[in-house]
Amino acid sequence: MKNLENIKIAVIGLGYVGLPLAVEFSKKYTTLGFDTSKNRVKELIDGIERTREISNSILEERLQDGLIITDNPDSLAQFNIYIITVPTPVTESKEPNLDFLKQASTTVANYLKKDDIVIYESTVYPGCTEEFCVPILEENSKLKYNKDFYCGYSPERINPGDKKNTLTNIKKVTSGSDKKTSVIVDNLYKSIIDAGTHLTSSIKIAEATKAIENAQRDLNISFMNELALIFDLMDIDTNEVIDAASTKWNFLKFRPGIVGGHCISVDPYYLVHKAKTLGYEPEVILSGRRVNDKMGTFIGEKVLKLMEDNAIEIKNSHALILGITFKENMSDIRNSKVIDIYNILNMNGLKIDVYDPHADKEEVKSIFKIEMVENLQKYDSIIIAVAHDEFKKLNFKSLKKSDNSIIYDVKGFLKKSEINGRL
Numbered sequence: 001m002k003n004l005e006n007i008k009i010a011v012i013g014l015g016y017v018g019l020p021l022a023v024e025f026s027k028k029y030t031t032l033g034f035d036t037s038k039n040r041v042k043e044l045i046d047g048i049e050r051t052r053e054i055s056n057s058i059l060e061e062r063l064q065d066g067l068i069i070t071d072n073p074d075s076l077a078q079f080n081i082y083i084i085t086v087p088t089p090v091t092e093s094k095e096p097n098l099d100f101l102k103q104a105s106t107t108v109a110n111y112l113k114k115d116d117i118v119i120y121e122s123t124v125y126p127g128c129t130e131e132f133c134v135p136i137l138e139e140n141s142k143l144k145y146n147k148d149f150y151c152g153y154s155p156e157r158i159n160p161g162d163k164k165n166t167l168t169n170i171k172k173v174t175s176g177s178d179k180k181t182s183v184i185v186d187n188l189y190k191s192i193i194d195a196g197t198h199l200t201s202s203i204k205i206a207e208a209t210k211a212i213e214n215a216q217r218d219l220n221i222s223f224m225n226e227l228a229l230i231f232d233l234m235d236i237d238t239n240e241v242i243d244a245a246s247t248k249w250n251f252l253k254f255r256p257g258i259v260g261g262h263c264i265s266v267d268p269y270y271l272v273h274k275a276k277t278l279g280y281e282p283e284v285i286l287s288g289r290r291v292n293d294k295m296g297t298f299i300g301e302k303v304l305k306l307m308e309d310n311a312i313e314i315k316n317s318h319a320l321i322l323g324i325t326f327k328e329n330m331s332d333i334r335n336s337k338v339i340d341i342y343n344i345l346n347m348n349g350l351k352i353d354v355y356d357p358h359a360d361k362e363e364v365k366s367i368f369k370i371e372m373v374e375n376l377q378k379y380d381s382i383i384i385a386v387a388h389d390e391f392k393k394l395n396f397k398s399l400k401k402s403d404n405s406i407i408y409d410v411k412g413f414l415k416k417s418e419i420n421g422r423l
């Protein structure tokens, strides 16, 4: 079919996953990045990278060295490998929302030619590529799967904000719709991933791999969260127990915490959906989701209880929430569960300041209707919700309104002696 010299790659969707991929491929191949968001495209062309996954200097260097970024779908016509990295969220009722995938597949189908390969990187349920996406590609291109065009699936494992585990140094799982395509897809990724690749025997296996990686992490954290809920009733410090238990060789050291974001708190529902369509009602996966989803509310209530214990009048007291992103040292606020803490405190009449040096002010305002503060005052309660490095510079003592003011540490950020409670 093709050799790697002749390939031209179009990456569809330039977010956390797509942009680093387009940047990396552009170092070796003719590469185009296509995104339907005019704003995102304009910003990238202007050298502005909101997700901070790629430094402005690298972006500018790649743009000068041939990386094309566009919102014009007609540019896709000249390419022969299409990599789709669009969002795969869930609906209100926690069902897969495949609208972006459908739209991107339809767009690509309009330009699909004989021998082209479409690789999906979006997180999906096992079977989604061949059962949902391929029919869209066939119908809109009038070409036949595995005869005229081929597919691949290679799940993304990047960890936004993590400068150590990056695209090129995490082993990448690959797959293709037939033997020949598998080898092409695998070689393609091998050519940019220093850590190498793991070729699976089918697209379904590669899809399932991604689904279980995130479901496993969700479950491991949910177990620690359940312990935190139980130990709270016993007045036992969960983190101390975990530290002690970790001295055993086969204990898995996870920490309790709020699980948000659009991967770990979303992807398990994709697996659940597929299982249900096949008549199996998942129990373990869903129970983990339920436990993790209640942690924000639990923390909010815990803060109120600590304030009561310290004789702080709750109504109209002043609270500070440190961090609103779903994870430390990054700007992504999607599905951040910090909002659950905020809502409980807000419902109880507290005046709340939210401070986050990483989150975008306008985005926080538009999604959560919260006006973030830039200058800190003195507070009755301080909640360290996200462990951003910048918070290490804060003088917590001087942020307390009085000796009675409380500090609740969700992330085990401060020493136990400096706080009033932690998860």
Ligand SMILES: NC(=O)c1ccc[n+]([C@@H]2O[C@H](COP(=O)([O-])OP(=O)(O)OC[C@H]3O[C@@H](n4cnc5c(N)ncnc54)[C@H](O)[C@@H]3O)[C@@H](O)[C@H]2O)c1
Residues within 6 Å of the ligand: 012, 013, 014, 015, 016, 017, 018, 034, 035, 036, 037, 040, 085, 086, 087, 088, 100, 103, 104, 107, 121, 122, 123, 124, 155, 156, 157, 158, 159, 160, 262, 263
């Ligand atoms: N962010 C992560 O850490 C991560 C890690 C692994 C896997 N994933 C998965 O990768 C996929 C993409 O996630 P992300 O975080 O990069 O999303 P994102 O929201 O950061 O970016 C997606 C981009 O796709 C664009 N887009 C939407 N529809 C489009 C279309 N039809 N054509 C072209 N562009 C379109 C959007 O404008 C946006 O810029 C999801 O399935 C996600 O679950 C994400």
